[in-house]
Amino acid sequence: MGPQIVEYLQKIDASLEPFGGRFLVHGGDVEVIENKWPGHLIIIEFPDRQQVRGWYNPAGYQAILRLRTDNSQSAVIFVDGVEHPHRATDVLGQT
Structure with missing residues:
Protein backbone atom coordinates (compact mmCIF):
# COMPACT_ATOMS: atom_id res chain seq x y z
CA MET A 1 0.00 0.00 0.00
CA GLY A 2 1.43 3.27 -1.09
CA PRO A 3 1.18 6.55 0.82
CA GLN A 4 -1.78 7.82 -1.23
CA ILE A 5 -3.87 4.75 -0.43
CA VAL A 6 -2.93 5.07 3.23
CA ILE A 33 -15.86 -21.00 -5.62
CA GLU A 34 -16.91 -20.39 -9.24
CA ASN A 35 -15.13 -18.50 -12.02
CA LYS A 36 -12.55 -15.83 -11.18
CA TRP A 37 -12.57 -12.82 -8.89
CA PRO A 38 -10.13 -10.05 -9.79
CA GLY A 39 -9.19 -8.81 -6.33
CA HIS A 40 -10.69 -7.38 -3.16
CA LEU A 41 -14.34 -6.66 -2.40
CA ILE A 42 -15.54 -3.62 -0.49
CA ILE A 43 -19.20 -3.07 0.29
CA ILE A 44 -20.38 0.15 1.91
CA GLU A 45 -23.98 0.38 3.09
CA PHE A 46 -25.99 3.61 3.09
CA PRO A 47 -29.53 4.20 4.33
CA ASP A 48 -30.75 4.87 0.78
CA ARG A 49 -29.74 5.87 -2.75
CA GLN A 50 -30.09 9.57 -1.93
CA GLN A 51 -27.50 9.27 0.85
CA VAL A 52 -24.99 7.37 -1.30
CA ARG A 53 -25.33 9.95 -4.07
CA GLY A 54 -24.92 12.71 -1.50
CA TRP A 55 -21.73 11.09 -0.25
CA TYR A 56 -20.25 10.41 -3.67
CA ASN A 57 -21.00 13.74 -5.34
CA PRO A 58 -19.98 16.47 -2.87
CA ALA A 59 -16.57 18.00 -2.49
CA GLY A 60 -15.95 15.92 0.65
CA TYR A 61 -15.49 12.56 -1.08
CA GLN A 62 -14.45 14.01 -4.42
CA ALA A 63 -11.53 15.62 -2.59
CA ILE A 64 -10.09 12.17 -1.78
CA LEU A 65 -11.36 10.22 -4.80
CA ARG A 66 -8.15 10.70 -6.81
CA LEU A 67 -6.13 9.13 -4.01
CA ARG A 68 -7.95 5.88 -4.84
CA THR A 69 -8.43 6.15 -8.59
CA ASP A 70 -4.83 7.19 -9.29
CA ASN A 71 -3.47 4.29 -7.25
CA SER A 72 -5.78 1.34 -7.78
CA GLN A 73 -8.04 -0.31 -10.32
CA SER A 74 -11.62 -0.45 -9.22
CA ALA A 75 -15.24 -0.31 -10.26
CA VAL A 76 -17.90 1.54 -8.29
CA ILE A 77 -21.57 0.63 -8.52
CA PHE A 78 -24.66 1.68 -6.62
CA VAL A 79 -27.15 -1.11 -6.04
CA ASP A 80 -30.38 -1.28 -4.06
CA GLY A 81 -30.59 -3.93 -1.38
CA VAL A 82 -33.65 -5.97 -0.53
CA GLU A 83 -36.19 -5.58 2.22
CA HIS A 84 -36.12 -8.25 4.88
CA PRO A 85 -37.47 -10.81 4.85
CA HIS A 86 -36.71 -11.45 1.19
CA ARG A 87 -37.30 -14.64 -0.76
CA ALA A 88 -35.80 -15.46 -4.15
CA THR A 89 -39.25 -15.64 -5.72
CA ASP A 90 -39.97 -12.00 -4.76
CA VAL A 91 -38.15 -10.90 -7.94
CA LEU A 92 -40.74 -12.73 -10.08
CA GLY A 93 -43.28 -10.00 -9.38
CA GLN A 94 -40.92 -7.20 -10.47
CA THR A 95 -40.93 -5.75 -13.96
Whole structure:
Protein backbone atom coordinates (compact mmCIF):
# COMPACT_ATOMS: atom_id res chain seq x y z
CA MET A 1 0.00 0.00 0.00
CA GLY A 2 1.43 3.27 -1.09
CA PRO A 3 1.18 6.55 0.82
CA GLN A 4 -1.78 7.82 -1.23
CA ILE A 5 -3.87 4.75 -0.43
CA VAL A 6 -2.93 5.07 3.23
CA GLU A 7 -4.06 8.71 3.15
CA TYR A 8 -7.30 7.67 1.44
CA LEU A 9 -8.00 5.06 4.13
CA GLN A 10 -7.30 7.62 6.83
CA LYS A 11 -9.87 10.03 5.35
CA ILE A 12 -12.72 7.89 4.02
CA ASP A 13 -14.44 7.18 7.35
CA ALA A 14 -14.99 10.89 7.98
CA SER A 15 -16.52 11.24 4.51
CA LEU A 16 -19.01 8.42 5.20
CA GLU A 17 -20.26 9.57 8.61
CA PRO A 18 -22.51 12.49 7.54
CA PHE A 19 -24.35 10.20 5.10
CA GLY A 20 -24.80 7.17 7.35
CA GLY A 21 -22.32 5.07 5.38
CA ARG A 22 -20.67 2.07 6.97
CA PHE A 23 -18.46 -0.74 5.77
CA LEU A 24 -20.11 -4.16 5.52
CA VAL A 25 -17.14 -5.76 3.75
CA HIS A 26 -13.67 -4.25 3.54
CA GLY A 27 -11.21 -6.49 1.79
CA GLY A 28 -10.68 -9.69 3.68
CA ASP A 29 -10.15 -13.16 2.34
CA VAL A 30 -12.16 -13.93 -0.79
CA GLU A 31 -12.74 -17.64 -1.37
CA VAL A 32 -13.59 -18.00 -5.04
CA ILE A 33 -15.86 -21.00 -5.62
CA GLU A 34 -16.91 -20.39 -9.24
CA ASN A 35 -15.13 -18.50 -12.02
CA LYS A 36 -12.55 -15.83 -11.18
CA TRP A 37 -12.57 -12.82 -8.89
CA PRO A 38 -10.13 -10.05 -9.79
CA GLY A 39 -9.19 -8.81 -6.33
CA HIS A 40 -10.69 -7.38 -3.16
CA LEU A 41 -14.34 -6.66 -2.40
CA ILE A 42 -15.54 -3.62 -0.49
CA ILE A 43 -19.20 -3.07 0.29
CA ILE A 44 -20.38 0.15 1.91
CA GLU A 45 -23.98 0.38 3.09
CA PHE A 46 -25.99 3.61 3.09
CA PRO A 47 -29.53 4.20 4.33
CA ASP A 48 -30.75 4.87 0.78
CA ARG A 49 -29.74 5.87 -2.75
CA GLN A 50 -30.09 9.57 -1.93
CA GLN A 51 -27.50 9.27 0.85
CA VAL A 52 -24.99 7.37 -1.30
CA ARG A 53 -25.33 9.95 -4.07
CA GLY A 54 -24.92 12.71 -1.50
CA TRP A 55 -21.73 11.09 -0.25
CA TYR A 56 -20.25 10.41 -3.67
CA ASN A 57 -21.00 13.74 -5.34
CA PRO A 58 -19.98 16.47 -2.87
CA ALA A 59 -16.57 18.00 -2.49
CA GLY A 60 -15.95 15.92 0.65
CA TYR A 61 -15.49 12.56 -1.08
CA GLN A 62 -14.45 14.01 -4.42
CA ALA A 63 -11.53 15.62 -2.59
CA ILE A 64 -10.09 12.17 -1.78
CA LEU A 65 -11.36 10.22 -4.80
CA ARG A 66 -8.15 10.70 -6.81
CA LEU A 67 -6.13 9.13 -4.01
CA ARG A 68 -7.95 5.88 -4.84
CA THR A 69 -8.43 6.15 -8.59
CA ASP A 70 -4.83 7.19 -9.29
CA ASN A 71 -3.47 4.29 -7.25
CA SER A 72 -5.78 1.34 -7.78
CA GLN A 73 -8.04 -0.31 -10.32
CA SER A 74 -11.62 -0.45 -9.22
CA ALA A 75 -15.24 -0.31 -10.26
CA VAL A 76 -17.90 1.54 -8.29
CA ILE A 77 -21.57 0.63 -8.52
CA PHE A 78 -24.66 1.68 -6.62
CA VAL A 79 -27.15 -1.11 -6.04
CA ASP A 80 -30.38 -1.28 -4.06
CA GLY A 81 -30.59 -3.93 -1.38
CA VAL A 82 -33.65 -5.97 -0.53
CA GLU A 83 -36.19 -5.58 2.22
CA HIS A 84 -36.12 -8.25 4.88
CA PRO A 85 -37.47 -10.81 4.85
CA HIS A 86 -36.71 -11.45 1.19
CA ARG A 87 -37.30 -14.64 -0.76
CA ALA A 88 -35.80 -15.46 -4.15
CA THR A 89 -39.25 -15.64 -5.72
CA ASP A 90 -39.97 -12.00 -4.76
CA VAL A 91 -38.15 -10.90 -7.94
CA LEU A 92 -40.74 -12.73 -10.08
CA GLY A 93 -43.28 -10.00 -9.38
CA GLN A 94 -40.92 -7.20 -10.47
CA THR A 95 -40.93 -5.75 -13.96
